[in-house]
Amino acid sequence: MQKRQLVLEDGTRFLGTGFGSDREISGEVVFNTGMTGYQEILSDPSYCGQIVTMTYPLIGNYGINRDDFETITPSIHGLIVKEVCDLPSNYRSEETLDRFLKANDIPGLAGIDTRKLTRLIRNHGTMKGLFTSADCSVERAMQLLHQEIGITNHVERVSTVKPYVVPGRGRRIVLVDFGMKHGILRELTKRNCHITVVPHHYSAEKIRRLKPEGVMLSNGPGDPKYVPDAVRMIEEIIPDIPVFGICLGHQLIALACGADTEKLRFGHRGANHPVKDLTTGKTVMTSQNHGYTVTKESLAGTELELTQLALNDGTVEGLAHKRYPAFSVQYHPESSPGPEDTYQLFDRFLANIITHQSEEKREEVSCRSVQI
Template identity: 75%
Template sequence: MGKRQLVLEDGTTFTGTGFGSMEQSIGEVVFNTGMTGYQEILSDPSYCGQIVTMTYPLIGNYGINRDDFETITPSIHGLIVKEVCDTPSNFRNEESLDSYLKANNIPGIAGIDTRKLTKIIRKHGTMRAMFTSTDQVLEESVLTIEQTQVMKDQVESVSTIKPYVVPGRGYRIVLVDFGMKHGILRELTKRYCHVTVVPYHYSAENILRLKPDGVMLTNGPGDPKDVPEAIEMITSIIDSVPVFGICLGHQLLALACGADTEKMKFGHRGSNHPVKDLLENKTYITSQNHGYAVRLDSLSNTKLELTQIALNDHTVEGIQHSILPAFSVQYHPESSPGPEDTNHLFDEFLSKIKSHQTNIKEGTSCQSVKI
């Protein structure tokens, strides 16, 4: 391990020890407040194009195991830690964090003041940065960052290329993959669902040809407005089939129903975010990872109802359609990593499907099922 620099787009420089891949990398620097779960974070496709700062000071102490991956090929652009553990100790450990990063060409830097970096992001908002060698001229690094185009194709790069099926005997679910975490699949297969995973640009016509009982819109990276084909698809299917959106899927559902989204100053990323369910008057601790949010004021001119809010900053965390069986949440009910307080939302989705089918048989109009 040699010396390495992290240069922010404003010229702020941190010098530390490099680990993982020694390649140069540019990405948007964000921070995650989770104390554990770094393996799930590294393999979460929603971090495509981003460099993640872990605020917990010691990372890597339980190593890497075969069971906790959220995707096969990670797309994170870098990892920043205060201290990296070289000798992990856990009964499931199979390799070190450094070894995993090397194998997947992911650069890392340790030994920098992650508290200072997090404070900079909280004050000035997320910004882009670059991993460089210590002999790189600062002005050249900043110029390289400025001249590197901001990623707009994150969803395309992490979505499945072709449809595939995960067989089951239960409800037939079409899962639109915008950067799906495996945790979502685990929750659906646990409930015996027959899941057909399709690419992000799959047309409404092709989805409806599959005769789904319900459609799930998954998490994913980037700006939801960079995926206009998905918004068009949702608009075309929402009258025909129950819909459940998670994270990016939540934002896309909102846009399809006429609401608006905006980029947050530094986003929500961690496993301890409190969310209040306004319908049940309950508070849940949730796992979150997003840099965009649905604008609260934009819901007023739509048929969407606010169902959940973030207690830290009162941003939109849940919505439902006032007539149709469609709802979504901004956080991750499949957790991974994080608390499992909101796993019941998958059951709520299946309940909406059952009610929808009952209404069709009885010839009555769809009414939303309150979550």
């Protein structure tokens, strides 16, 4: 392994040992507080364009297996760890973390003070950083960073190109892919749903032609305001079709209903984030990965009801529409990795579909009675 460095946009330099791919790459440097789940983190499309720092000191100790992927092609830009394990020990392990990163052309950096880097991000917010060789000067690295043009099409890079079907005999669900984790598919197929996955730019008209009983809006990377087509689509379908939004999907529902979003200082990334349900008074532990949030003050004057709050910082974690069968959560009820406290939200989504269909039938019967 050769020496490699991380240079941040403020000029801070971290010198360590490289593993994985040796390519030079830049990205937004963030941190994740999970003790496990690095395979799911590496394969989560929501990390597109980011270099992830793991705060847990030893990563790679249970290797890489065939079951825990959240997408086929990882889009994370880089991984930073305190110590990388070269000899994993787990009955499911099929290859080392280093070998996996090499195969997917993802660079890694080990042996740096990850606590110092995490404190830096917490104090100053997320920053752009560059993975480069140890002999590259800080001045040259800073020039390369400043030459980088901000990429805004993260969703386009991770969304499916064309629709496809995951067949089932249950409810017909259209899943809009903004950077979907396979965990969402797993929970819907577990409930025998017939799922049609569509690209991020699919129009409301095209979605209606698929005759869905419900529409799910997936997680995804980046700023929700860079996906204006999706906001317009949601505005059109939300009065007619039950909708459930997760993470980026949650933020897009808020924008479609007149609320606003803003960038967090350093985001929420990790497992075991406590969230309070304001309707039940109960607290659940959640898995989270987002750098943007719905602005709480912007909900005033909209038809959205605040249903859940993050106990760590009071940010918006759940919304429900006051008139239409639409709701959303900022966290990941499909977990992967993380706690399984909120799987029942998928059941709530299907229950909303049944209730909506019953109401439509009553209205249809009422209209016929008036005509007679």
